Amino acid sequence: xxxxxxxxxxxxxxxxxxxxxxxxxxxxxxxxxxxxxxxxxxxxxxxxxxxxxxxxxxxxxxxxxxxxxxxxxxxxxxxxxxxxxxxxxxxxxxxxxxxxxxxxxxxxxxxxxxxxxxxxxxxxxxxxxxxxxxxxxxxxxxxxxxxxxxxxxxxxxxxxxxxxxxxxxxxxxxxxxxxxxxxxxxxxxxxxxxxxxxxxxxxxxxxxxxxxxxxxxxxxxxxxxxxxxxxxxxxxxxxxxxxxxxxxxxxxxxxxxxxxxxxxxxxxxxxxxxxxxxxxxxxxxxxxxxxxxxxxxxxxxxxxxxxxxxxxxxxxxxxxxxxxxxxxxxxxxx
Amino acid sequence: xxxxxxxxxxxxxxxxxxxxxxxxxxxxxxxxxxxxxxxxxxxxxxxxxxxxxxxxxxxxxxxxxxxxxxxxxxxxxxxxxxxxxxxxxxxxxxxxxxxxxxxxxxxxxxxxxxxxxxxxxxxxxxxxxxxxxxxxxxxxxxxxxxxxxxxxxxxxxxxxxxxxxxxxxxxxxxxxxxxxxxxxxxxxxxxxxxxxxxxxxxxxxxxxxxxxxxxxxxxxxxxxxxxxxxxxxxxxxxxxxxxxxxxxxxxxxxxxxxxxxxxxxxxxxxxxxxxxxxxxxxxxxxxxxxxxxxxxxxxxxxxxxxxxxxxxxxxxxxxxxxxxxxxxxxxxxxxxxxxxxxxxxxxxxxxxxxxxxxxxxxxxxxxxxxxxxxxxxxxxxxxxxxxxxxxxxxxxxxxxxxxxxxxxxxxxxxxxxxxxxxxxxxxxxxxxxxxxxxxxxxxxxxxxxxxxxxxxxxxxxxxxxxxxxxxxxxxxxxxxxxxxxxxxxxxxxxxxxxxxxxxxxxxxxxxx
Numbered sequence: 055x056x057x058x059x060x061x062x063x064x065x066x067x068x069x070x071x072x073x074x075x076x077x078x079x080x081x082x083x084x085x086x087x088x089x090x091x092x093x094x095x096x097x098x099x100x101x102x103x104x105x106x107x108x109x110x111x112x113x114x115x116x117x118x119x120x121x122x123x124x125x126x127x128x129x130x131x132x133x134x135x136x137x138x139x140x141x142x143x144x145x146x147x148x149x150x151x152x153x154x155x156x157x158x159x160x161x162x163x164x165x166x167x168x169x170x171x172x173x174x175x176x177x178x179x180x181x182x183x184x185x186x187x188x189x190x191x192x193x194x195x196x197x198x199x200x201x202x203x204x205x206x207x208x209x210x211x212x213x214x215x216x217x218x219x220x221x222x223x224x225x226x227x228x229x230x231x232x233x234x235x236x237x238x239x240x241x242x243x244x245x246x247x248x249x250x251x252x253x254x255x256x257x258x259x260x261x262x263x264x265x266x267x268x269x270x271x272x273x274x275x276x277x278x279x280x281x282x283x284x285x286x287x288x289x290x291x292x293x294x295x296x297x298x299x300x301x302x303x304x305x306x307x308x309x310x311x312x313x314x315x316x317x318x319x320x321x322x323x324x325x326x327x328x329x330x331x332x333x334x335x336x337x338x339x340x341x342x343x344x345x346x347x348x349x350x351x352x353x354x355x356x357x358x359x360x361x362x363x364x365x366x367x368x369x370x371x372x373x374x375x376x377x378x379x380x381x382x383x384x385x386x387x388x
Numbered sequence: 389x390x391x392x393x394x395x396x397x398x399x400x401x402x403x404x405x406x407x408x409x410x411x412x413x414x415x416x417x418x419x420x421x422x423x424x425x426x427x428x429x430x431x432x433x434x435x436x437x438x439x440x441x442x443x444x445x446x447x448x449x450x451x452x453x454x455x456x457x458x459x460x461x462x463x464x465x466x467x468x469x470x471x472x473x474x475x476x477x478x479x480x481x482x483x484x485x486x487x488x489x490x491x492x493x494x495x496x497x498x499x500x501x502x503x504x505x506x507x508x509x510x511x512x513x514x515x516x517x518x519x520x521x522x523x524x525x526x527x528x529x530x531x532x533x534x535x536x537x538x539x540x541x542x543x544x545x546x547x548x549x550x551x552x553x554x555x556x557x558x559x560x561x562x563x564x565x566x567x568x569x570x571x572x573x574x575x576x577x578x579x580x581x582x583x584x585x586x587x588x589x590x591x592x593x594x595x596x597x598x599x600x601x602x603x604x605x606x607x608x609x610x611x612x613x614x615x616x617x618x619x620x621x622x623x624x625x626x627x628x629x630x631x632x633x634x635x636x637x638x639x640x641x642x643x644x645x646x647x648x649x650x651x652x653x654x655x656x657x658x659x660x661x662x663x664x665x666x667x668x669x670x671x672x673x674x675x676x677x678x679x680x681x682x683x684x685x686x687x688x689x690x691x692x693x694x695x696x697x698x699x700x701x702x703x704x705x706x707x708x709x710x711x712x713x714x715x716x717x718x719x720x721x722x723x724x725x726x727x728x729x730x731x732x733x734x735x736x737x738x739x740x741x742x743x744x745x746x747x748x749x750x751x752x753x754x755x756x757x758x759x760x761x762x763x764x765x766x767x768x769x770x771x772x773x774x775x776x777x778x779x780x781x782x783x784x785x786x787x788x789x790x791x792x793x794x795x796x797x798x799x800x801x802x803x804x805x806x807x808x809x810x811x812x813x814x815x816x817x818x819x820x821x822x823x824x825x826x827x828x829x830x831x832x833x834x835x836x837x838x839x840x841x842x843x844x845x846x847x848x849x850x851x852x853x854x855x856x857x858x859x860x861x862x863x864x865x866x867x868x869x870x871x872x873x874x875x876x877x878x879x880x881x882x883x884x885x886x887x888x889x890x891x892x893x894x895x896x897x898x899x900x
Contacts, residue, residue: 086785090792092441093824096524096817101516102792102824108519136433136441137592139576148592206627214631218624224595224615225423336619338594345620346431346593350441351785 058379059372066368073364074126074357078119081353088135088351109135111353122357131361132354136346141358145340149362150233151221152332152339156325158236158255159262163324164317166263167270174271175278175301187275193268198327202261202334209257217254219336226250258335262324266317273316277309284308311381318374322367421881424611424897427625427634431593431618435579436572437560438513444521444557446663446805450891451616452560454598456581459487459506459554459561464887464896466662466713466809468552472501472561472582476554482546482844485529489537493605495563496586503539507532508564510541522558525550546842548849552808584609584895593618598894610898629654629877636878638892642700642757645875654877658702659886661874662807664711665703665756666818667749667766667867668791668800668827675747676798680733681775682864685799686723688730688773689766695870698758698765703870708857709804709814711871713888716811716853721861730773744776750790751801753781757872763801792824800827803872807889811853812841819860828865 089106097105106112110121125132131141174186196204209216222228222235228247232238236255239248281287282305290304328341336342340359347355428451433442437452461471475488493501512518514526528550529541553559566580579587584606585598596616600609617634619625626644628634630651640648642658649656675681691705710717731740739745749767753760760781767777780797782790790796806814820837821829836856843849860866876892878884885896 085789086783087789087792088441090788090824091785092444092521093788093792094444094521094524097521097824098524098822101524104516105519105521108517137576138434138436138440139573144592203623206624210624210627210633211630214633218627218631218633219427219617219619220594221591222594224425224589224591224597224617225613227589332593334621334624336594336617336621336624338591342431342593346433349785350433352441 059376062372062375066372069368070361070364074123074361075119077357077360078122079115081356082115082118086351088353091351122354126361131358134347134352134355136350136352137355141354144343144355145358145362147233148338148340148343151235151337152325152328152341154234154236155255155258155262155332155337155339156321156328159259159266159324160317160321162259163263163266163270167267168274170267170271171274171278172301172306174275175282175305176297178279187272190268190271193264194272196265198261198265198324199330199334201264202258202331205257205260206334216256218257221251221254221338222247223250223254254337258328258331258337261331261334262327265327266320266324269320270313270317274309274313277312278305281305281309311378314381315374315378318370318377321374322370325363325366325370421899422612423615424613424636424882424894425615425617425634426892426894426897427619427628427637428616428892429620429622429625429637429639431620432590432596432616433592435576435587435590436562438509438558438562439519440521446557446807446890449557449807449889450887450893451596453583453891453893454585454614454895455579455583455587456560456562457493457583458559460551460559462555462808462889464885464889466807466888468555471555472506473554476551478543483543485541485543485550487539487541489539490605491537493582494603495566495582496580496601497563497566498603499563499565501561501563501582503534503537505564506539506561507534509561512562513558520558522553525553526558546844548843548846549808549810549812552810552813556808556813585614588613607895609895611894614894632879635882636876636884636892636897638874638876639757640875640877642702642875645702645877646700648877653880655880655882656875656877657884657886658873658875660704660712660871660888661886661890662711662713662809662888663803663805663872663874663890664706664709664814665759665762665801665803665869665872666709667869668796668802668818669864669866670794670796670798670800670827671830671865672794673747673798675745678737678745679864680737681739681745684730684733684739684773685770685775686864686867687726687733688769688775689867689869690725690769691869692725694762694765698761699870699872702873702875704873706868706871708861709818709866709868710811710853710857711806711814714806714809714811714814716815716850716857718854718857721854721858723861727769727773734774739774741772741774744771744774746776746778747799748780748797749777749799749801750780750782750787750797752784752787755784756803759801759803762869791827794827794829796827799867805890807891811850811857815853815857815860816840819856819866830865832863833860833865 093102134141134144137144177183210218230238235251239251287300287304290300328339329344332339332342333345344359347359430447432448432451434440437443437456442448457472459471459473461469463469472490473487474490478485489503489506495501510526513520514523516523528545528547530544531542533540563580567575584601584604586601588599589597598614600612619628622640625637626640629637645656645658648654669676671677695703695705707721707723749763751760751763763779767779770777804818817823817825819826819828819833821834840849840852874890876884881900883898883900887896
C-alpha cells in the first residue's frame with residue numbers, strides 16, 4: 055500500500071510538471087496577448103514595451119518559464135494582471151467555494167445514483183422496470199450546462215423558490231472567518247446562514263450532480279445485476295434473506311468497487327464542469343474566476359488555476375486508486 | 389432567561405435551518421425597498437480604477453463612478469460638469485493648466501480630500517511604472533504647484549482633450565495618505581473613495597454591496613444600499629429580473645427586452661449609447677487597396693435594414709465614426725445604400741456576381757448584440773453585388789493582438805466606445821497610423837490628422853475632424869455601421885435615467 059502511494063506521488067509530480075509546461079507554452083503560443091488588450095490608443099512603441107516589462111513579459115519564453123517555475127517552488131504564483139493581487143491568495147479564497155460545491159454535488163450524485171440503482175435492482179422484474187433505464191439514459195444525455203439553464207428557468211423563473219446567483223444572499227450581513235462558508239456556518243451553529251448557503255448551492259449542485267448520478271446509476275445497477283446471480287447471493291437467498299437485504303448486504307459490497315473507480319474519474323470531469331456551471335449561476339468559485347482570467351488573458355492567474363485544477367485531478371485520482379486498492383483484497387495483497 | 393439543553397438547541401437550530409431553507413426566498417423578496425439590486429453584466433476584477441485591464445473596460449466605469457469621483461463630472465447626455473474639480477482651464481498660450489479643487493469633500497474614511505490628493509493622483513497616473521494604460525495622457529502635465537485649493541501644472545505636451553479625459557478612463561482621484569499607508573493589495577481589500585457610495589462587502593464574481601455615503605458633497609443616492617450582482621450570462625440576467633431577484637438589469641438580448649418591458653411590474657428603456665459597430669479595413673492585401681472594391685462594399689450594405697430588422701430598431705445607422713451626440717458629428721456626411729452603384733464600381737475593377745472579388749472578414753460572435761448575425765447579413769448583401777467574403781470568427785482578445793500587429797484580415801468587425809464623444813477618441817485613434825488600434829494606415833490621412841492632436845483652437849480642431857471624417861467617407865477607409873442602443877429593464881416602481889456613456893450608475897436610478 056505504501057509503495058503504491060509513493061508511486062502515485064511521483065507520478066503526480068511528473069503530471070503536474072507536464073501540465074505546467076504545456077499550459078505555459080500554450081498560453082504564449084495561442085493568440086491573445088494580454089498587453090494588446092491594455093494598450094491605450096495613444097500608446098507609443100516605448101509605452102507598449104514599458105507595459106510589457108511591467109508584467110514581466112519582455113524576456114524570452116524559457117527565461118519566463120524558469121522564473122515562474124522557480125517562484126512557484128518558493129510558493130509565489132505571481133500577481134494577477136486583472137485582479138492586482140497575489141494569485142495564491144486569490145485561489146485560496148475561491149477554491150473552498152468550488153470544493154464545497156463539488157463535494158456537495160458528489161454526495162448528492164452518490165446518494166441519488168446509488169438509491170436509483172438499488173431501487174432498479176429491487177424492481178428489475180417489474181414490467182415498468184425498463185422505464186428506469188430510459189429515464190436514466192435521458193438524464194445521462196443532458197450535459198450539466200443544459201441542466202443549469204433548465205433549472206434557472208424552472209426554479210428561478212416559473213417557480214422562483216431558489217436564488218439564481220451567488221453563494222450567499224448579498225443582503226445578509228454575515229461575516230465569515232474562513233472561505234468554507236457551509237462548513238463554518240454549520241460548525242458555528244449559524245443555521246440561518248448555513249441554510250442560505252445551501253439554498254444558493256442547490257441549483258448548481260443539481261446541474262453538476264444529475265449527470266454524475268445517472269452514470270453512477272448505470273454502472274452500479276449493472277454491477278448489482280451481475281452480483282445478484284453470483285453463488286454467494288444465491289446461497290444467501292436460500293437462507294431466506296429478503297430481496298432488500300440481499301441487495302444491500304450481499305451484492306452491494308462487491309458491486310461498489312467498479313462504481314467507485316468510475317465515480318473518481320467522473321468526479322474530475324465534474325470539477326471541470328464547475329467552470330461553466332459556476333459562470334451561469336454567478337457562483338464565486340475558481341471555475342467562474344477561470345473564465346474571467348481567460349477573457350482578460352490574465353496569464354499568471356490562468357497558470358495558477360490550471361495547476362490547481364491539475365492538482366485536484368491528480369489528488370482525486372490518487373485517492374480513488376488507493377480506495378480501490380484498499381477495498382479490493384486481491385489488489386491489496388498483490 | 390430561557391435555558392436550553394443540547395438537544396433543544398440542536399432542535400431549534402434544525403428548525404431555523406429548515407425554515408430558512410424553505411422560506412428564505414420569500415423572506416429575501418420581502419426585504420426593505422431601500423436596497424437597489426442590479427444584475428450586472430460584468431464582474432469587477434479590481435478596485436483600482438487606474439491600473440490594468442479593468443481600468444480601460446468601459447462597462448466597469450459605472451461601478452467605479454459609484455465609489456470614486458472623477459476630476460470632471462459627466463452628465464447622462466455626455467456633456468461635462470464640475471466633479472471634484474469645480475473649475476479648470478488653460479492659460480492663454482496653453483503652457484499651463486489650472487484646476488480648482490472642491491472644498492469640504494471627505495473620503496469614505498472621514499479624512500479630508502485635499503489638492504495634494506489631486507496632485508498625487510495625477511502624478512501617479514502619469515508615471516509609466518504604475519502601469520496606467522492611459523499614461524500617455526496624464527504624462528502631458530508636470531511640475532505641479534498648489535496654492536490654496538488651486539492646482540497649476542506645466543504643460544509638457546498640449547492635449548486639447550486632457551480635461552475630457554478627466555471624466556473618462558482612469559480619470560479618478562484616489563486618497564494619497566490611505567493608499568500609501570495600505571499599499572496596492574491593502575487598497576484592493578478595503579478601497580476608499582469619495583464617491584456617492586462606499587464599499588461595504590465584496591465577493592469577486594458574486595456581488596458588491598455598497599452603502600450610501602451620507603457625507604457626499606453632491607446629490608445623494610436614492611438607496612441606502614446598492615448591490616451589484618455580477619451575472620455575466622445573459623439568460624441568467626433575464627431570469628434575475630423576471631423572477632424579481634434583481635431590480636434592474638441591462639445588456640440583454642433585444643428580443644428579451646421587448647418581451648420583458650411590457651410585462652406587468654416591469655418597465656424598460658433602450659436609448660442610444662456611445663458605442664458603435666464598425667468594420668475595420670486593413671490596407672495590406674491588394675483587394676483593399678482598390679477603391680472601387682472598398683466603396684462597393686460600403687454601398688452594398690443596407691444599414692437601415694440591419695438596424696430595423698436585425699437589431700429590432702434599437703440601433704442608429706451611421707455614416708462616419710462620429711455618432712449623433714458626438715462633438716464632431718456631421719449629419720451632412722451621408723453614405724447611401726446603393727447596390728446598383730456597388731455593382732458598377734465592382735465592374736470597373738473586373739468583378740461581378742459571377743466573378744466575385746474574394747476576401748476574408750473577421751468577427752466576434754456574441755461579444756456584442758447580433759455581431760455575427762450582422763456580418764452574416766452583410767456578407768449576404770455583398771454576395772448579390774459581386775463580393776464573396778469568407779467569415780472567420782475570433783475572440784476579442786485575438787482581435788486586439790492582430791490589430792496591434794496590423795495583421796487583421798482585410799475586413800474585421802469591431803465595436804468602438806467613445807464615452808467622451810471627442811473625435812480624437814473615435815476617428816483619431818481608429819484611423820491614425822501610429823495608433824496601435826488603427827487598421828487603415830496611410831500617409832494622406834496621417835497628414836490630415838497629425839496637426840489636430842495639438843490644435844489649440846477648439847472650433848478649428850472640431851472643423852478639422854469633420855473634414856477628416858468627410859475625407860474618410862469619400863475614400864472608403866472604414867465601414868461605420870450602427871450606433872447601439874442599450875436595453876435596460878427595471879421594476880416599474882423605479883425610474884432609470886439612461887446614460888449615453890452606457891454606464892448604469894446607481895445614482896441614475898431612483899424610486900418612481
